[in-house]
Amino acid sequence: MTKKHNFYAGPSIMPSFTVEKTMEAVKDFDGTGLSILEISHRSAEFDAVMMETLALTKELLDIPDGYAAMLVGGGASSQFYIVPYNLLNKKAAYLNTGSWATKALKEAKNFGDAIEVASSADKDFSYIPKGYDVPQDADYFHITTNNTIRGTEIVEDMDVGVPIAADMSSDIFSRPVDISKYGVIYAGNQKNLGPAGATLVIVKESLLGKVERALPTMVDYRTHISKSSMFNTPPVINVFSALQTLKWLKNLGGLSEIEKLNIEKSELMYGEIDRNKLFVGTAAEEDRSRMNATFVMKEEYQDLEEDFNQFASSKGMIGIKGHRSVGGFRASMYNALPLESVQALVDCMQEFESKH
Amino acid sequence: MTKKHNFYAGPSIMPSFTVEKTMEAVKDFDGTGLSILEISHRSAEFDAVMMETLALTKELLDIPDGYAAMLVGGGASSQFYIVPYNLLNKKAAYLNTGSWATKALKEAKNFGDAIEVASSADKDFSYIPKGYDVPQDADYFHITTNNTIRGTEIVEDMDVGVPIAADMSSDIFSRPVDISKYGVIYAGNQKNLGPAGATLVIVKESLLGKVERALPTMVDYRTHISKSSMFNTPPVINVFSALQTLKWLKNLGGLSEIEKLNIEKSELMYGEIDRNKLFVGTAAEEDRSRMNATFVMKEEYQDLEEDFNQFASSKGMIGIKGHRSVGGFRASMYNALPLESVQALVDCMQEFESKH
16 A cells, blocks of 8 residues: 555644554553543543643643643634633634634624734735734734644734734644743644544633623633543543643654754745745745645646646545635645655655656 | 453443444544544545434434434533523523533523422432423423433433423433434433544424524534534544444344343343342432442441442452442443343342352
8 A cells, every 4th residue: 555645634644653552542541451432531540641631731832820721522613602702801803814713703703892903815814914903902812823724824922912812723732832922722632632522722810700791611711620621521532642642742852843843844845835837835935834835736737736636646645635615735734744744745746747 | 351341430331343443443544544533524434424423323313304413522511501502592491300400400591591390309319300390481391311420310202392402411322212302412422322522412403593692603503413513623533433333233223122231231230239138229219220220338238338349349340439429339331331241240249248
């Protein structure tokens, strides 16, 4: 079988360490004689998994005092309403950089005055807006740090005068982050953490408990914080697998090391997109995402798109088709993607170029 | 190693078929060369898994036209607020049969007039209240069909004049159900379906869209129905494993067959509890749960409790300690628990009795 190179945008490639450890645990979890699929979340063995997951999250992200981390069931889409439910008192400001940011903004409008301070919709979200003003009476300023669909990313921890609420679903753990700049960070697990089914939330505790509306128990972040993410049954196997990825990441040297690798991979990828006569990148150069490189066939080679898709597929490339709303190509290069896979795609682009 | 008998209350024993198929898929999902942990939910292979899961759910539960089934991320605790969010216009009636029902009622109060029509709190929730009136102007009547903690169960599909909203987390798929009696049914996966991390919801579609409050997109059942549970990224591995359990159940003969087995197991268990001089059941006889048998040491043998725990543990029994809020013992006998495990526990109780 041709070796597969997994460029899926999410759920996406996991470290082979995570896959192997999960396989072992499905067979027999921690010597219990039971599968991780059927172990009580109240067992001492799983309790240790949850505690270590939260501790390693804090360690790797260098989360300061005054912040809490929690893993909750479900996806980041639910955080689009849970963030304003918890934090929006009167006004919130949103930066609109794509489909996910648009969805987040829409949900916030149900809870108060949610303002779009800037948008890159005018150019198909191909860049990150700059030079806007964030109203200083906003409860928070919401950003989507990485836009999987359009291939743009904010890799700077901004100072805007109000707490930042960040959807980091697709670039959390890809670089060191100055958590102190943020009020809340949330991230669906399925890119850089573990299998889909859980969401990591990091929140500055002093921001909680300030809204007047009644919070459903499961919506209230304080519920999960007070019970170390074990108020209700957590998604056991999803948490277990996430822990394996965190261990892999720590063993690799942590966020500074993975950032170097991510920069190396994205430079290799964009270098080829820019060099190759057939392709052209779609995102503004200064805003290019390290996680998702989006590109299309140049105008004059448009009719080769399907050919390239098939050619790349025959070489073992998986998931390089662009999002259905955009077309073209997308190479997702999350933490677990080896440099070797990017090289394989680059080779593939060069071989295809030499044929045309 | 002593063979383990998994009596955990949930997450709980899964069919070995589910465990094996999941193990294979973690290694290589459907010949894709990728793990189920890292496959896109938009892949044709996973799309087929979701479609088959929904179809088999409908088939096994014999869900009539006009009802939709969906699998959503997260646990049943979230449904405590999502049900009233979607359905409570003015008034809802709740039957209080234990901790879970109490929690569900509490969440509903945030959305309207939520009335407790009857409660068995007076006797530690050891029975199911009867002879109450359900207000006919209620939008729905909420019940918890099986009370895992106290070991009571409602195995009858009631007629109460208003749509029933049922938390069936711990007994769904354990018997045939007349779905037409219900307005909404929800069930966390982790007892009779699959690993924790997803919740099955079945809803009568004509009841939706009648509340005036703004529904967050992810809270609105119609969102998930319209996209066949793929509006956002579903918990992929959790859905995959659930499908394996449904296949196992169908192969076994479906709900009528599993009900026979469940009755046989519970009769064996309760027979021993009633016969054995050391133990006594805690739930009213006519309301005993087939899923969770709760029992304690008789007054005069109270000091043997820890001894029995250790003895049973040495014989391979896992998870028979009662819920931390109740004490004593609990034998959870979900679908996947073989009769042989119940027999092993019975043998254990007899052997212990003969020593004392």
